[in-house]
Amino acid sequence: MHITTKSGRKILLNTPEEDAQITAAAMTDPDNLPLTDAELKQFKRMRGRPLGSGKKEQVTLRLDAKILEQFRATGNGWQTRINDALLDWAKHHH
Numbered sequence: 001m002h003i004t005t006k007s008g009r010k011i012l013l014n015t016p017e018e019d020a021q022i023t024a025a026a027m028t029d030p031d032n033l034p035l036t037d038a039e040l041k042q043f044k045r046m047r048g049r050p051l052g053s054g055k056k057e058q059v060t061l062r063l064d065a066k067i068l069e070q071f072r073a074t075g076n077g078w079q080t081r082i083n084d085a086l087l088d089w090a091k092h093h094h
Helices: 016-027 037-041 065-072 078-092
Strands: 002-004 010-012
16 A cells, blocks of 8 residues: 655555564564654644744855855755854954
8 A cells, every 4th residue: 555645756655564563573672662652742743944043134145166065065054154154254354
């Protein structure tokens, strides 16, 4: 059996037998037991991006490709690092 997402992607569901095997295997690990229904209800479903500080303003800014390449190469959070670099510059050139 499968379900179809809003985007049209089909997801194959486990059979009841496969689900039982997976649950049985998970129950053998005392350090990582499956969550109970009560524990699952504690989670809140959130949508979208987390709220920011409210102190930033979205702008369009053209930067040299080399600068972007270097910051992006440092991984996630590269935009924050650019912001920090600009804050540091402003602190020393005010």
